[in-house]
Amino acid sequence: MxxxxxxxxxxxxxxxxxxxxxxxxxxxxxxxxxxxxxxxxxxxxxxxxxxxxxxxxxxxxxxxxxxxxxxxxxxxxxxxxxxxxxxxxxxxxxxxxxxxxxxxxxxxxxxxxxxxxxxxxxxxxxxxxxxxxxHPLLSVLGPEPLGNDFHEGHLAARLKGRATPIKSALLDQHLVAGLGNIYVCEVLFRAGIHPARMARDVTSLEVSRLVPIIREVLSEAIEAGGSSLKDYRQADGELGYFQHSFKVYDRAGDACTSPGCGGQVTRIVQLGRSSFFCPLCQR
Incomplete structure (x- = not known):
């Protein structure tokens, strides 16, 4: 998707x-x-x-x-x-x-x-x-992750006390609009957060890092024309290229790219979706 x-x-x-x-x-x-x-x-x-x-x-x-x-x-x-x-x-x-x-x-x-x-x-x-x-499809959406309404205070308030994995929380379109499986995996890797960690256990320091990392990953992906997996093409028919920058997504079994880590990218299934992460870098 x-x-x-x-x-x-x-x-x-x-x-x-x-x-x-x-x-x-x-x-x-x-x-x-x-x-x-x-x-x-x-x-x-x-x-x-x-x-x-x-x-x-x-x-x-x-x-x-x-x-x-x-x-x-x-x-x-x-x-x-x-x-x-x-x-x-x-x-x-x-x-x-x-x-x-x-x-x-x-x-x-x-x-x-x-x-x-x-x-x-x-x-x-x-x-x-x-x-x-x-419109029913738009009225339920949370703020745009690249907009001013998405900020540390909003994210902290929506994660507070939430007994759901942080990966699932960030995929919730009521919390923030537009994030999907690929980019949440990449965001959590850069933030050093395990995808199965409970949202309520994400610290205030980690929340403060998440917002700029989300914006950074999305901005880089837009500049690369998105990620071409299976059917996606740009409007001119060309492929996107951000998939060549994936650190963890769809890289199960590969060595972690973090300098000096020595870990291996692992895949688990959460709510029917694949999550990719490094068990040594992400806690």
């Missing part, structure tokens, strides 16, 4: 061809993805200008001149791909329609944005822009 860095990378890739442009034609090629599309979605999108393109947690939000906002969730295999536009030094011509091209947006600047989703776990919805934050 794409996490915050992957979604932010896709948003930034879409920005030059979507923001300020008009959706000249919208084609929706099936009645649903993970959920049914909203009624008349193709008609409601056609002719609308994209006035802003933002991200909330793992969702892309396209604000439209019609006072509606298009919510896009990539799901497990969804891709937003651009063609017919000059991206950097390359021109991507329109490809032949593919089997899983479920939504196609032709922009008035000649670009085409295609939502391709082989497994159909992605989603799209339309909602009034003025009340977008009240």
């Amino acid at each position: 794409p996490e915050l860095p992957e979604v932010e990378t896709v948003r930034r890739g879409l920005l030059p061809v979507m923001e300020g442009a008009v959706i000249a034609a919208a084609a929706v090629n099936r009645p649903d993805l993970r959920w049914p599309f909203p009624p008349g979605i193709a008609r409601r999108l056609t002719g609308a200008r994209v006035t802003g393109l933002r991200r909330r947690s793992k969702y892309i939000l396209a604000d439209l001149s019609t006072s509606e906002t298009l919510l896009i969730h990539l799901g497990m295999s969804g891709r937003m791909l651009i063609s017919g536009a000059q991206l950097g030094s390359f021109h991507h011509a329109h490809p032949a329609p593919a089997k899983h091209d479920h939504v196609v947006l032709d922009m008035d600047n000649g670009a085409r944005v295609t939502f391709n989703d082989a497994r159909r776990f992605g989603a799209m919805d339309l909602m009034p822009t003025a009340s977008a934050e009240a």
Whole structure:
């Protein structure tokens, strides 16, 4: 599942061809993805200008001149791909329609944005822009980890007395939005915290380190274009590269990279998800 860095990378890739442009034609090629599309979605999108393109947690939000906002969730295999536009030094011509091209947006600047989703776990919805934050998928989210509302005081208050592993706590989207399995593993390694440690036992000093480490890991991943595992691609079709910087994620059995450690990366399962850590470095 794409996490915050992957979604932010896709948003930034879409920005030059979507923001300020008009959706000249919208084609929706099936009645649903993970959920049914909203009624008349193709008609409601056609002719609308994209006035802003933002991200909330793992969702892309396209604000439209019609006072509606298009919510896009990539799901497990969804891709937003651009063609017919000059991206950097390359021109991507329109490809032949593919089997899983479920939504196609032709922009008035000649670009085409295609939502391709082989497994159909992605989603799209339309909602009034003025009340977008009240949408059921958005209203339950905690603060953005790169924003000012996520700080040491917030994290300390939400971890206090919490009898759940710190790994599970950081994956809770009510506590902080956008963090997923990959980046929580990497954050806890840098912070020297065992993923199975109870959240309530994380010290105030460790909490003070966690916030900047979370921001550091996410920022580095965004700069690398995210992590390409299985289906993820950037909007221009290229791979992300942060997976080459993993210290522990998916490295079970490898030597720990901490100087002088001598430990070995270990894998355990927590709530059905793999956790990777060094048992010597992380306590």
